[in-house]
Amino acid sequence: MSTHTAAHGSHEGQDINYLNHQKGLWSWLTSVDHKRIGILYLLSITLFFILGGIAALFMRTELAFAGPTLKFLTPQMYNVLFTLHGAVMIFIFVVPGIPATMGNFLLPLMIGAKDVAFPRLNLFSYYIYLAGALLALFAVFWGVIEARSLEGALDTGWTFYAPYSIDSGTSVTLMAGAAFVLGFSSILTGLNFVVTIHKLRAPGMTWGRLPVFVWATYATAVIQTLATPVIGITLALLMMERIFGVGIFNADMGGDPVLFQHFFWFYSHPVVYIMVLPAFGVVAEIIPVFSRKPIFGYRAVCYATLAIAFIGFTVWAHHMLVAGISDTSAIFFSIITFAVAIPTAIKVFNWVSTMYRGSISFDTPMLYAMAFVFLFMIAGTTGIYLATLAIDVFYHDTYFVVAHFHYTIQGGAVIGLIAALHFWFPKMSGKMYNETVAKFAFALVFIGFNLTFLPQFGLGMMGMPRRYYDYPIEFETLHTWSTVGAFLNGFGYTFALVNLAYSALFGKVKASSNPYNSLSLEWQTKSPPIHENFEEIPVITEWTYGYGKPLPNTHH
């Protein structure tokens, strides 16, 4: 590993770092420093995570009991809530999620670069993101003002399916415009990362030595660059459909509503991997450090990442197996979907094997990483049901899909992000968080999450359709449990976030540069890092995961 940087820890001016080398709001808003931009993204997406979460809690409250539960909430308002929950969580929170926050912060540090390849473009991406997010908020307010009720906000579901989205009187055009704008932020970030990884690796940081998180970010960036334009075109067509009536998705004018679904999922399936691949990367960073073992099967893990990204482009129509595509296409897309299961399984086996004969400590990040493995096993195996053609006929558009999706995205991407925030918190803030509160929050999140979504698998098995404001009485018990779980889950996230925020702002315990004794490059510079990341360009001489006593046959 790097030999130079750690030795220079105690220079004069050691308290100068990226957080305090320039002061004032303006210095933050105009900073092209990847670390500061990562923090800006983090604050922004957290705000939207809270908004999306509040919408979810209102939904769960309404669903707690059969019949109308909240007096003021009409069926149409419920439709608006699940739409906003989905649209905000997907487009404004999870898609930027780990890549824009942790990716921005860590990528240059992990490869030994001073910044990303195009620092100003990076800041521009953030402002495009901000513009898109504000436009989305404006769309909501505009809809509400026009209808003088929450009912006018946006009611198409986050999927914007035509022809409903063409006819809906809510602020679909503006919201589609917001998602369109957000897409550009994603494309530019992806492009920036691809170039950074290709061109800015420090001397000796070969592809075979890159941390798995960098591989995951690379695969993600490629998907962002290639898939996002398709959703841009799709949403642009939807806007044109609404404004000019071009007719491409309108059966009355010879258009095809199913075509919208093809376009939509051509992006929105790969986007699932934009969300979870970075989380896979996070887990692959955490488990080796807390097991004091190299990641098991490094090459297999990296190739599996690329394989998932690639195959992810070819399976989109498994979201449409009962949508009226031909039986032949349904068979084709079902079989291809199974091909994604295999590299995913390989990853899980490798994570668990990494712990074999390790020296395992249970700091909060490790707890989240282990929870991730458990949750992702459920997400993955329930994915097998949905890929199986005969079973999907029953499960499509039921709560089974809702539960599967949340195990993948919340259990995967969100737990991955929370794990990453705890793991790299000392590096980002220069402080340590309160471990007891963090573990308590973890317990709440883990129990709450499972209590929310395990009953939803049961609901799906019983045939409960998704996106229902109300339901027949036989579904009530499981819904009630799910609501209890949702609140526990919400409290858990609140504790976790408040703990981190409080520790960052008012915490007294300073973090050392490498509190976990990690071998990865980002831990070989100060906590928090200086503005330029490293005092000298590091020279890498070893593999990132050289933990433990070398065996006779060690080849790295």
Place this chain on the structure above:
Amino acid sequence: MFRFLPEQASEHAAEMDWIHHWVTDISVFFTVAIVGAMLYFAVKYRKRGGVDHETPRIEGSHFLELVWTIVPTIICIFVAWEGVRIFKDIRKVPADALTLYATGSQWKWDFEYDTGKKTTNNFVLPVNKPVKIVITSQDVLHSFFLPSMRVKVDAVKGLYNYVTFKPIKTGDYRLFCTEYCGKDHSAMLGTLSIVSENEYTRWVNDKSEKQTSPIERGKLLYVEKACKSCHTLDGTRGLGPSWLKLYGKTGKFVDGASYTADENYLRESILKPNVHLVEGYSPAMPSFEGQLSESDLAGLLAYIKSIDGTGPKTAPAATTAQQPAVDLTKLSPAERGKLIYEKGKGAGAPCLACHSLDGSKLVGPTYKGLYGKEGKWADGQTYTATDDYIKESILNPAAHVAEGFAPAMPPYQGILNDDDIKDVIEFIKTVK
């Protein structure tokens, strides 16, 4: 473990549930094994006394990577195969299946039976008889889900989808809409009652008000819309393919692609006839887009399906009885001509099937500005559209075919007399 699926009320439910339960068991096994291994490692290899013990630098194992690539691959192939096999089974429509039509709209399901019985949201089927439900939508997307029958398909405007199953237990079963469709999506519920054959027969024939069956409706349209001028019922070749045993037939388009004459093919052929042309036929058929309602289309399909060689093969006569009696002598010649143009006469199809009034080119030339026009025949000779020319064109259309048109028109010799023809010519003169 985890056997929460609803009652198995259709024949294929047991088979579907078999693969479902198999996936459940294998999933539980692997989850317990992998998470169990993780927890076992976590306990066994935990850091003790706050000090790391020495760990071996194990970087991987080619053997293990192979094992956990090959084993999941084999399992996936098996599950995918079984999923496809069972899916094919449950999509196969038995020959003796009862057909009914379901149309979703915000926020209800409308059903129509062969007998003309119509019902909304709640519908009835006989036990132990296979059924095919042809599903479409009048507005946004809906999805037709009968959990106990283990069937689901989306209802899409402009497209026919279907589900097929054989109910094996009497009782009432839930029908859900599972594709989000707006405000009252969660209230778009229905009930399927499975009853004995006798009870079903009584129910389906009990019509509170007079309703025409889809087949009767299709039969009327066959005459009214002049399908019969080009499509025979006895298998002989007209300008277009005969409808005898047309449903389910396979063939080739001019571009070489093959087709099966199913509901969606017929729908496209009626609404957009020239998109896919059947080999050996010319693009002569006018589009009926905008002229037929969903219920008209369902009627035509039902009628086409009924021409399976068991019924009469002669074309039904125009139902003149239904037309209001008009005292023809009180009308002007041009008005009488217009009547023939619109309604036809006797066994003769109405002219409007092939001749427009607005200048657009259908199978035949438009009447707009036709009278007195000069043009060329297919053999290069010029003509002027005088009384004699028009008369000959009506009585013996094949004698001279105008350039750019197919010899598609049937002769009206013996159908229209001289007075009728004068009336038609007077009418044509008025279309300028």
